[in-house]
Amino acid sequence: MxxxxxxxxxxxxxxxxxxxxxxxxxxxxxxxxxxxxxxxxxxxxxxxxxxxxxxxxxxxxxxxxxxxxxxxxxxxxxxxxxxxxxxxxxxxxxxxxxxxxxxxxxxxxxxxxxxxxxxxxxxxxxxxxxxxxxxxxxxxxxxxxxxxxxxxxxxxxxxxxxxxxxxxxxxxxxxxxxxxxxxxxxxxxxxxxxxxxxxxxxxxxxxxxxxxxxxxxxxxxxxxxxxxxxxxGRELTERYPERNPKPGRTVLEVRGATKKGLFENISFHVRTGEIVGVSGLMGAGRTEIMRAIFGLDPLDAGSILIGGKKAVIKTPSDAVQKGIGLITENRKDEGLVLDASIRENIALPNLASFSPKGWIDHKSEQQFVDLLIKRLMIKTDSPETPVGSLSGGNQQKAVIAKWIGIGPKVLILDEPTRGVDVGAKREIYQLMNELTDRGVAILMVSSELPEILGMSDRVLVIREGSLSGELSRQDATQERIMTLATGGL
Ligand SMILES: Nc1ncnc2c1ncn2[C@@H]1O[C@H](COP(=O)(O)OP(=O)(O)OP(=O)(O)O)[C@@H](O)[C@H]1O
Ligand SMILES: [Mg+2]
CATH class of the missing domain: 3.40.50.300 (P-loop containing nucleotide triphosphate hydrolases)
Structure with a gap:
């Protein structure tokens, strides 16, 4: 060519x-x-x-x-x-x-x-x-x-x-x-x-x-x-920004979560200001657990507690109401409306905050959207561009922008940097840091071990539908995680 x-x-x-x-x-x-x-x-x-x-x-x-x-x-x-x-x-x-x-x-x-x-x-x-x-x-x-x-x-x-x-x-x-x-x-x-x-x-x-x-x-x-x-076109210093976590009280607790055939008796908690990485092999059940917490496929047994209180989460809108956001690994099916503009996609879940009096305040909507486009370096000429015509990685950034706007208490990220280039990845990591500084609790599912190691304060490893181990940031290494993920010695 x-x-x-x-x-x-x-x-x-x-x-x-x-x-x-x-x-x-x-x-x-x-x-x-x-x-x-x-x-x-x-x-x-x-x-x-x-x-x-x-x-x-x-x-x-x-x-x-x-x-x-x-x-x-x-x-x-x-x-x-x-x-x-x-x-x-x-x-x-x-x-x-x-x-x-x-x-x-x-x-x-x-x-x-x-x-x-x-x-x-x-x-x-x-x-x-x-x-x-x-x-x-x-x-x-x-x-x-x-x-x-x-x-x-x-x-x-x-x-x-x-x-x-x-x-x-x-x-x-x-x-x-x-x-x-x-x-x-x-x-x-x-x-x-x-x-x-x-x-x-x-x-x-x-x-x-x-x-x-x-x-x-x-x-x-x-x-x-x-x-x-x-x-x-420039030197990029570190791949992962430094983390100085100050975890607070437990916001999300999962007790004995079970979904027949997918996962069993999963218990863990996430604190404010903390990033908990979720590692494991494909098909181990990580995504399924996250979907259940978000109310997409409700649990067969077990419970979810938000701020110490039992929460009934049967649908995603229950989850959103309780302050949980989910960024899925499958942006095409669950993340974006491809024919709609970037502005519409980002503003959609945030409409309430632009319409305090019942009608949409277009100016503040515009400012909000512009800010997020700039912050995440979404490459586009105009916020009116249909999301479907963005490049793959820029679509992923749009999904993230959409949820960050909501200001959730707990943000679940399932493969957040899938298809995102190195520069923008760092930007997303930095955003995660800012969110946790503001007290957001983050659960991050990732198949990239360097990312798990680079960003997590604690690591949960899922193997064949069970929690096979938990590692602190200090103890987590590629080998330890792989051992827990595969059941090897
Ligand atoms: N069908 C289309 N209509 C309008 N613009 C398009 C179309 N396809 C691609 N573009 C634009 O072309 C540019 C390059 O996109 P392309 O998908 O080739 O990037 P890429 O290098 O593959 O990025 P990524 O790593 O994110 O996949 C982007 O700005 C995108 O918005
Ligand atoms: Mg591409």
């Missing part, structure tokens, strides 16, 4: 990008949220039309009419935003638009099942093919997307943040698959904000900033600091 330009209306997104992918290489594409990474790949696969520039495949100028054609020509795309059809089965999702038929035109489900199982085995996935895809966890949905792309026999696979919802075990499986694809001459574009992964599996790296390519290098010729500096 050479000298690529692309604007959406007034928004000039790509202004001179060049990118070269070699046969059998894993090529990292890095850059801040909104730098234009996904857009560049959307141009390659024909989802959008470029304004100018050339795309050559095997030396020949090639422009696809759309993703379907790109796929037929051997370019598969694992998208950042999952494209799962929730009402269909896992199997149907895997073969959507590419169903295999027998000679007589009937669906050949036996063959599809065999192929699907084979792929799942390679990826170490155990999900029933008959399961309704919408009932799968985000991590499982991600694995379905990966399996789907791998089944197309592609020559080029674009992976746009494939591991954002996966934990270490799944990531290692994926990496093994990537290694073997590479050996077979398959080329991979690997987009991720996780620096550790880039250095673990990529051969070369291209850094983008503000719609331009900054540099391409062999991974062995660069390091973490250089990459970050090129991405953000």
């Amino acid at each position: 050479k000298d690529i330009y692309k604007a959406f209306g007034q928004n000039r997104v790509l202004t001179g990008v060049s990118f070269e992918l070699h046969e059998g290489e894993v090529h990292a594409l890095m850059g801040e949220n909104g730098a234009g990474k996904s857009t560049l790949m959307n141009l390659l696969t024909g989802l959008h039309k470029l304004d100018s520039g050339t795309i050559k495949i095997n030396g020949r100028e090639t422009y696809f009419s759309g993703p379907k054609e790109a796929e037929q020509q051997g370019i598969a795309f694992i998208h950042q935003e999952l494209n799962i059809w929730p009402d269909m089965t896992v199997l149907e999702n895997l073969f959507i638009g590419r169903e295999l038929s027998s000679k007589l035109g009937f669906l050949n489900s036996k063959k599809m099942k065999a192929l699907a199982n084979e792929q799942f085995e390679k990826l170490g996935v155990s999900i029933s093919l008959e399961k309704e895809a919408g009932l799968c966890s985000v991590g499982q949905q991600q694995m379905i997307e990966i399996a789907k792309a791998l089944m197309t026999d592609a020559k080029v696979i674009i992976m746009d943040e494939p591991t954002a919802a996966l934990t270490d075990r799944e990531i290692n499986k994926l990496f093994a698959v990537i290694e073997s694809l590479k050996k077979n001459g398959v080329s991979i574009v690997y987009i991720s904000h996780r620096m550790e992964e880039i250095f673990a599996i990529c051969d070369r790296i291209t850094v983008m900033r503000d719609g331009k390519t900054v540099d391409t290098k062999n991974i062995s010729d660069t390091d973490f600091h250089e990459v970050v500096k090129k991405m953000v």
Whole structure:
């Protein structure tokens, strides 16, 4: 791809990008949220039309009419935003638009099942093919997307943040698959904000900033600091801001929380001004516990106490009323109204505070929204932009802005920095610090161990639906957490 330009209306997104992918290489594409990474790949696969520039495949100028054609020509795309059809089965999702038929035109489900199982085995996935895809966890949905792309026999696979919802075990499986694809001459574009992964599996790296390519290098010729500096255009000091917690009294207490088949007898508490990290493997039940506290799936047994008093939380609005906020890992389904503007999304749960007299005070609404956009560095021209057209990471920032505005007593963050770039991550951590300084209690579920270690005052480890241990900030190490999470010795 050479000298690529692309604007959406007034928004000039790509202004001179060049990118070269070699046969059998894993090529990292890095850059801040909104730098234009996904857009560049959307141009390659024909989802959008470029304004100018050339795309050559095997030396020949090639422009696809759309993703379907790109796929037929051997370019598969694992998208950042999952494209799962929730009402269909896992199997149907895997073969959507590419169903295999027998000679007589009937669906050949036996063959599809065999192929699907084979792929799942390679990826170490155990999900029933008959399961309704919408009932799968985000991590499982991600694995379905990966399996789907791998089944197309592609020559080029674009992976746009494939591991954002996966934990270490799944990531290692994926990496093994990537290694073997590479050996077979398959080329991979690997987009991720996780620096550790880039250095673990990529051969070369291209850094983008503000719609331009900054540099391409062999991974062995660069390091973490250089990459970050090129991405953000300045030196970034520490990854995690210092924490000086002053925990107060207990605000939230969970006693013997049980949900059959998901988790059992979970008890813990969170104090004001404290960040409690919740670690564990994918599927351990962390998200399910948080959903229950927030009233999305009420408990079978056990109780929740707020400020020492038993609280009846049957619906999310009960939870909000009691001062609990939840930022979900799945922004597409639960976090945002994609067609609505950034302003509307942020202001929505806060309307009461702008309408003290019964009508909306538009000026204070505007100020409030502008402040949060600025604070979280949401990259946009206008608060009136539909949230759905923001880049993935900027959508995540919008979810956070929305809840921070409410000023909750307890804020539950489920994978808060998923898909967020290093600079903005730090900004989110700083916000967490400010919130706890103001006395907010934070429960943070995260699959990134460095984040758990960097931000938590205490760490709870969940394993197979049970609380397998609690570690103080001083005692928490990667090894200890992993041991508790896996049940290893
Ligand atoms: N369909 C669209 N309509 C309007 N603007 C768009 C559209 N798609 C992308 N943009 C804009 O293009 C810019 C680059 O977005 P892009 O999604 O390519 O960023 P990214 O580098 O993938 O970021 P992230 O790391 O957050 O995923 C953003 O400012 C975004 O708002
Ligand atoms: Mg993107």
